[in-house]
Amino acid sequence: MLRLIRQSVTKRYIQQWEKHLKGFSTVAQAEPQKPDIKTSVPGPKTTALLKELSSLQQAGSVQLFADYDKCIGNYFVDADGNTFLDSFTQISSVPVGYNHPALLAAFEDKHSLRALVNRxxxxxxxxxxxxxxxxxxxxxxxxxxxxxxxxxxxxxxxxxxxxxxxxxxxxxxxxxxxxxxxxxxxxxxxxxxxxxxxxxxxxxxxxxxxxxxxxxxxxxxxxxxxxxxxxxxxxxxxxxxxxxxxxxxxxxxxxxxxxxxxxxxxxxxxxxxxxxxxxxxxxxxxxxxxxxxxxxxxxxxxxxxxxxxxxxxxxxxxxxxxxxxxxxxxxxxxxxxxxxxxxxxxxxxxxxxxxxxxxxxxxxxxxxxxxxxxxxDPGKLILLEKVLQVIKNENLLALVNETGKVLKDGLHKLESEFPQVIDSVRGRGTFLAFNATDTKCRDKIVADLKTNGVLGGACGETSVRLRPALVFAPKHAAIYLDILRKTLREI
Amino acid sequence: MLRLIRQSVTKRYIQQWEKHLKGFSTVAQAEPQKPDIKTSVPGPKTTALLKELSSLQQAGSVQLFADYDKCIGNYFVDADGNTFLDSFTQISSVPVGYNHPALLAAFEDKHSLRALVNRxxxxxxxxxxxxxxxxxxxxxxxxxxxxxxxxxxxxxxxxxxxxxxxxxxxxxxxxxxxxxxxxxxxxxxxxxxxxxxxxxxxxxxxxxxxxxxxxxxxxxxxxxxxxxxxxxxxxxxxxxxxxxxxxxxxxxxxxxxxxxxxxxxxxxxxxxxxxxxxxxxxxxxxxxxxxxxxxxxxxxxxxxxxxxxxxxxxxxxxxxxxxxxxxxxxxxxxxxxxxxxxxxxxxxxxxxxxxxxxxxxxxxxxxxxxxxxxxxDPGKLILLEKVLQVIKNENLLALVNETGKVLKDGLHKLESEFPQVIDSVRGRGTFLAFNATDTKCRDKIVADLKTNGVLGGACGETSVRLRPALVFAPKHAAIYLDILRKTLREI
Incomplete structure (x- = not known):
């Protein structure tokens, strides 16, 4: 029953947001419908690249190698062609998703290009x-x-x-x-x-x-x-x-x-x-x-x-x-x-x-x-100018609040469904987190989320943090919650 | 007599270098022939901009505002349309001059552009x-x-x-x-x-x-x-x-x-x-x-x-x-x-x-x-890749050594001509410096160089440092030395 209500609420938000997006961003249209995992994670190409990088530096923190030509919006594509929904976004540093057209166009203007090059x-x-x-x-x-x-x-x-x-x-x-x-x-x-x-x-x-x-x-x-x-x-x-x-x-x-x-x-x-x-x-x-x-x-x-x-x-x-x-x-x-x-x-x-x-x-x-x-770096201010325009034009703070509600409601439901596994859902907007019972369990959740197609972040001793881009919409929240449910069920 | 020898040596270097450059860089051709100072320094536009910037931060270190659309090679153009020969290059951080075509072209390739934007x-x-x-x-x-x-x-x-x-x-x-x-x-x-x-x-x-x-x-x-x-x-x-x-x-x-x-x-x-x-x-x-x-x-x-x-x-x-x-x-x-x-x-x-x-x-x-x-920042590595190619293709380390000799010889001559004003010429390549008699004299040399069309750097208590770009050629050295001579004469 709870699940049905959730699905219905989520659906309404998705429709609203799709309508809202229309005419603004081409990213949402270009995004895949859902994650797509084709190999083990990490896949063979990632493993080979990690070996190569480790010959040049301490690379033990590297999780995946990205194909930034293929990443789009909320989706991250790795070296092995796996597509992940990204709820971590480069340690929370991607404001409007991958390859946003406004950012790709930022240096078409020669004046901006010269500002970038003549630092x-x-x-x-x-x-x-x-x-x-x-x-x-x-x-x-x-x-x-x-x-x-x-x-x-x-x-x-x-x-x-x-x-x-x-x-x-x-x-x-x-x-x-x-x-x-x-x-x-x-x-x-x-x-x-x-x-x-x-x-x-x-x-x-x-x-x-x-x-x-x-x-x-x-x-x-x-x-x-x-x-x-x-x-x-x-x-x-x-x-x-x-x-x-x-x-x-x-x-x-x-x-x-x-x-x-x-x-x-x-x-x-x-x-x-x-x-x-x-x-x-x-x-x-x-x-x-x-x-x-x-x-x-x-x-x-x-x-x-x-x-x-x-x-x-x-x-x-x-x-x-x-x-x-x-x-x-x-x-x-x-x-x-x-x-x-x-x-x-x-x-x-x-x-x-x-x-x-x-x-x-x-x-x-x-x-x-x-x-x-x-x-x-003036080049970064040129990109930020575009980001702030996108936030305004696409009304992204409102979207964050909408998506945040869907996510938080969904997480609350999941903590009711899996009280032995997760608790302490908290946060504001889409800046959310929950706790696992212990570090080992938390690490397994994050690892299994990845295998199931979601990039997630850990923090503290036992927490999973959500740090999606500002263009993370209710439809992405629904996918996130579905995959998290599947992941928690398997634990 | 000394001066005649210097001029003849310099001329030979310039001819060699012009020949060498031919076919490589379009920057040298696009550069102005010499500095061109049209207003007082700082000019009225610069003064107004400094006032504006000072309303947002401690801007007491700002010397000039640059028109980066017009800066080219070794020449820096300011808000008031003054053109300076740049021997300081943004505290020694411009490797191959302003607006080098190789750098301006670095992000034409979409893969590189995506690497820049998806940091x-x-x-x-x-x-x-x-x-x-x-x-x-x-x-x-x-x-x-x-x-x-x-x-x-x-x-x-x-x-x-x-x-x-x-x-x-x-x-x-x-x-x-x-x-x-x-x-x-x-x-x-x-x-x-x-x-x-x-x-x-x-x-x-x-x-x-x-x-x-x-x-x-x-x-x-x-x-x-x-x-x-x-x-x-x-x-x-x-x-x-x-x-x-x-x-x-x-x-x-x-x-x-x-x-x-x-x-x-x-x-x-x-x-x-x-x-x-x-x-x-x-x-x-x-x-x-x-x-x-x-x-x-x-x-x-x-x-x-x-x-x-x-x-x-x-x-x-x-x-x-x-x-x-x-x-x-x-x-x-x-x-x-x-x-x-x-x-x-x-x-x-x-x-x-x-x-x-x-x-x-x-x-x-x-x-x-x-x-x-x-x-x-991968975007910077894309630019560095171009810089290293330019250094190799234009044989810039050899140029640095050639220009360095012209500059150092010229500075040694000037310290003989003005022994009461400057001494201790030193350094390697074009990474050169000399001392003035005291801080006040040094500051006046740097300020007057600017008024005469050369951006120069100070360091330590009494030193003037040269930090030109690697594309600073013997012909630029000759202009620098002429203006420095003029400046020292007037002190």
């Missing part, structure tokens, strides 16, 4: 149209209250440079706004010692992931394998809420969990102040992703912001994975209705360019401080 | 042709003895990830090759403490520049403004030779300088071992660039390698600025005739993609340790 040092010789591009593309989706932006190369360096921005702003406050540096600061920083290289810190949360370069990695707290053997800054960590599901059955427990975590944030800030390593900034993901898709309530984030304000620390929201629409809003933190803007918001992945939004009033005091040769 | 998570789902691309493009110019390569995004993250690779290799040695981690290591790394986050260090040199993210920045020792207010690792620094010029007049002094610096490297390694922060790697630029274009002898590098071998530290050569031909060899360290390969060589800038070469035997023990979402 400038953006901090010194940007193109004539760069200020206008920043305004019309990046600032058109800027978080409310953040009036400045710096482009960067990737998520890690966006966070690294956001931290630098925050440290400089914090020290400027400590100097009472004085722009000069003392001779002692200038001499000591050259030998990596305070006061020039101050013992300031960034607080992050248990389970968080903020990147893998040394500053970012010092705030990453996801898994030992990400951190082992790398020197690290002595920076504080605090617990991030771990909720019980379903949320509406555990309201008071989860609220208590929020307060417990907030108390420990306050304690850590106090402890590191006493320790001589004051917290200049707090970085937080709106939904912890790599660490296991842990969400927190608007209340938690509102209170966290107050703690930051009271202690003089900047609040940095890391939207590298949540940003650009997958939660049904452009930025996930918009769900939290913070009374004031965060100080910094970092992005990458679906935004195609790295970077961070901030407040112009909190910019570095002098040039050449948050700086590098490339400072981003 | 994968290279560590998980690379394209079918990725292993072969790595081999045919990057490995075709791999330093002898380095059989592995990882692509990255930029110079900083190439160095950051090279350090991670080195730390992991060093700890693996300490564990006697054992692949398992102890429970204590796994627990301690999650709170950024040893033994999981070990107190290992990277030694770098006074005056060095290795990037601006926190790991890279801890090894950068160029200027206070690059480091101030950023927390830093307590890692050792040693002096890099400071030679007297001309080299052939100060052989014994400079040799003594080499030995003095080498002794201090050995001392620092010993001191940090005692201090509980052993040196796992030593990073060095073949020519210190940002820090002031300081060079060191093959003897210095050979002895440095011995010190590394004896102490068990990896030798990391940072060729981010020197790599890809400007010194007349593909990699500058080839000039040093090291008896064994370095452990790691990092690159970016003219290579268009970041990355590092290393030894497969020294790769990380497990996957997902040197990893990030993008791990580079």
């Amino acid at each position: 400038p040092a953006l901090g010194v010789f940007p193109a004539v149209d760069w200020p206008q591009k920043l305004r019309s593309v990046l600032m058109s989706v800027a978080p409310r209250g953040l009036d400045a932006v710096s482009t960067m190369m990737c998520g890690s360096c966006s966070n690294e440079n956001a931290y630098k921005n925050v440290f400089m702003w914090y020290r400027l406050k400590e100097r009472g706004g004085k722009l000069d540096f003392t001779p002692e600061e200038m001499a000591s920083c050259m030998v990596n010692q305070p006061p020039g290289s101050p013992n300031l810190s960034i607080l992050s949360f248990k389970g968080s992931f903020h990147g893998r370069t040394f500053g970012a990695l010092s705030t990453t707290r996801s898994k030992p394998i990400h951190k082992l053997d790398c020197p690290s800054f002595d920076w504080p960590v605090a617990p991030f809420p771990r909720y019980k599901y379903p949320l509406n059955q555990f309201k008071s427990e989860n609220h208590a969990e929020d307060n417990k975590c907030l108390e420990q944030v306050a304690d850590a800030i106090e402890k590191y102040k006493t320790k001589g390593r004051p917290v200049a900034g707090v970085i937080v993901e709106p939904i912890q992703s790599e660490g296991g898709d842990y969400e927190a309530s608007p209340y938690f984030f509102q209170e966290l912001q107050k703690l930051c304000q009271n202690s003089g620390a900047a609040l940095i929201i890391d939207e590298v994975q949540t940003g650009c629409g997958p939660t049904g809003k452009m930025w996930c933190y918009e769900h939290f209705e913070l009374p004031a803007p965060p100080d910094v918001l970092t992005f990458s992945k679906k935004m195609l360019t790295g970077g961070f939004y901030f407040k112009l009033a909190e910019r570095p005091s002098h040039p050449y401080r948050v700086f590098n040769t490339w400072m981003g | 994968p998570a290279l560590g998980v789902f690379p394209a079918v042709d990725w292993p072969q691309k790595l081999r045919s493009v990057l490995m075709s110019v791999a330093p002898r003895g380095l059989d592995a390569v990882s692509t990255m995004m930029c110079g900083s993250c190439s160095n950051e990830n090279a350090y991670k690779n080195v730390f992991m290799w060093y700890r693996l040695k300490e564990r006697g090759g054992k692949l398992d981690f102890t429970p204590e290591e796994m627990a301690s790394c999650m709170v950024n403490q040893p033994p999981g986050s070990p107190n290992l260090s990277i030694l770098s040199f006074k005056g060095s520049f290795h990037g601006r993210t926190f790991g890279a920045l801890s090894t950068t020792r160029s200027k206070p403004i690059h480091k101030l207010d950023c927390p830093s690792f307590d890692w050792p620094v040693a002096p890099f030779p400071r030679y007297k010029y001309p080299l052939n007049q100060f052989k014994s002094e400079n040799h003594a300088e080499d030995n003095k610096c080498l002794e201090q490297v050995a001392d620092a390694i010993e001191k940090y071992k005692t201090k509980g922060r052993p040196v796992a790697g030593v990073i060095v630029e073949p020519i210190q660039s940002e820090g002031g274009d300081y060079e060191a002898s093959p003897y210095f590098f050979q002895e440095l390698q011995k010190l590394c071998q004896n102490s068990g530290a990896a030798l990391i050569i940072d060729e981010v600025q020197t790599g890809c031909g400007p010194t007349g060899k593909m990699w500058c360290y080839e000039h040093f005739e090291l008896p064994a390969p370095p452990d790691v060589l990092t690159f970016s800038k003219k290579m268009l993609t970041g990355g590092f070469y290393f030894k497969l035997a020294e790769r990380p023990s497990h996957p997902y340790r040197v990893f990030n979402t993008w791990m580079g």
Whole structure:
């Protein structure tokens, strides 16, 4: 019975969406109807390629080799000709599906092609149209209250440079706004010692992931394998809420969990102040992703912001994975209705360019401080411009919300059907996850999904995460749910 | 008399080169004959654009806005229609000049266009042709003895990830090759403490520049403004030779300088071992660039390698600025005739993609340790493939050597003509520099060169650096030298 209702709801959504798509995108028409697995996974060609790649680098993380000439929309085609429905999309970094015609056409214009090929040092010789591009593309989706932006190369360096921005702003406050540096600061920083290289810190949360370069990695707290053997800054960590599901059955427990975590944030800030390593900034993901898709309530984030304000620390929201629409809003933190803007918001992945939004009033005091040769890549902004147009023209945030409902309803049904196997369905939009009973079971689900034609992602110890493109429609959700049901049945 | 000889030599080179170019590149024909400055520098349009950009970010480092539709070969055209001969090329990151037809044609092929647009998570789902691309493009110019390569995004993250690779290799040695981690290591790394986050260090040199993210920045020792207010690792620094010029007049002094610096490297390694922060790697630029274009002898590098071998530290050569031909060899360290390969060589800038070469035997023990979402960018490798073809087809390393001779001879003549203003002409290929009497004088030379139609770079306290593209021919050298003479005369 449940299944019939689900199917009927899904069908209605599919029809609506097909109608909606008509006239907009040629991708949906070109997509295959469903996954098609022709060989074992990995197939023989993939196995041979992996051997070849392993002769040049540590390639143990490689799952499949893609035939990008054949990938289309939500479908990924591998070296062996297998077609997968992609619910992971290159670790959540494909905004509008494979080979979207708008992106393929982006460099037909010679001006755009020259911007791609003549990559400038953006901090010194940007193109004539760069200020206008920043305004019309990046600032058109800027978080409310953040009036400045710096482009960067990737998520890690966006966070690294956001931290630098925050440290400089914090020290400027400590100097009472004085722009000069003392001779002692200038001499000591050259030998990596305070006061020039101050013992300031960034607080992050248990389970968080903020990147893998040394500053970012010092705030990453996801898994030992990400951190082992790398020197690290002595920076504080605090617990991030771990909720019980379903949320509406555990309201008071989860609220208590929020307060417990907030108390420990306050304690850590106090402890590191006493320790001589004051917290200049707090970085937080709106939904912890790599660490296991842990969400927190608007209340938690509102209170966290107050703690930051009271202690003089900047609040940095890391939207590298949540940003650009997958939660049904452009930025996930918009769900939290913070009374004031965060100080910094970092992005990458679906935004195609790295970077961070901030407040112009909190910019570095002098040039050449948050700086590098490339400072981003105009070619990526040209693609992002097309992506944002597609999101708008195809009304993709609405689609994410529609598809998200189908997916979440379907996952809830599956957790009722298979309560011994999966639970804790959660998330916003299509940015969803569920838990398996243990790591082994989770890994088997992800592996079997693949064999059954779905690329899925794991995160944390026991979670399966969904990270489809924004063009993942209810019809794709229905296929996903069918294959997941089949997979769970076989486990 | 000197001038007449110079002019005659230059003319001969120009004729040879024009002949050589014929049939290869259309760029040389399309270039203007000389710089053309129509407005004040910066002109009114540039000033207006700077104001606009400054409303969005700290833009104090921006010099000019480029009209990349009009830039061609060695010539840079700004927003106000001024045409400059470019001897700085986007901080040394334009390999074959602006708008090279081979690069403009790189994405005409639909397969390449799809590789650009469908940017994968290279560590998980690379394209079918990725292993072969790595081999045919990057490995075709791999330093002898380095059989592995990882692509990255930029110079900083190439160095950051090279350090991670080195730390992991060093700890693996300490564990006697054992692949398992102890429970204590796994627990301690999650709170950024040893033994999981070990107190290992990277030694770098006074005056060095290795990037601006926190790991890279801890090894950068160029200027206070690059480091101030950023927390830093307590890692050792040693002096890099400071030679007297001309080299052939100060052989014994400079040799003594080499030995003095080498002794201090050995001392620092010993001191940090005692201090509980052993040196796992030593990073060095073949020519210190940002820090002031300081060079060191093959003897210095050979002895440095011995010190590394004896102490068990990896030798990391940072060729981010020197790599890809400007010194007349593909990699500058080839000039040093090291008896064994370095452990790691990092690159970016003219290579268009970041990355590092290393030894497969020294790769990380497990996957997902040197990893990030993008791990580079296939679109950049497609451009690099074209660049390497152009370098080969147009015989650009030979051109660099020819032009380099013209430039260096010309600079030597100018330092004889203006001994009160410039001295210490030095460098290899077209990777050249000279000193001004002081910072103010140097800044005036660079500013006046610009007003006179030449974009030039500053480095260190008093140096002017030349970083032309590899297509900078003797005729461009002659124009550069004429304008520099004019500029020095007016000072």
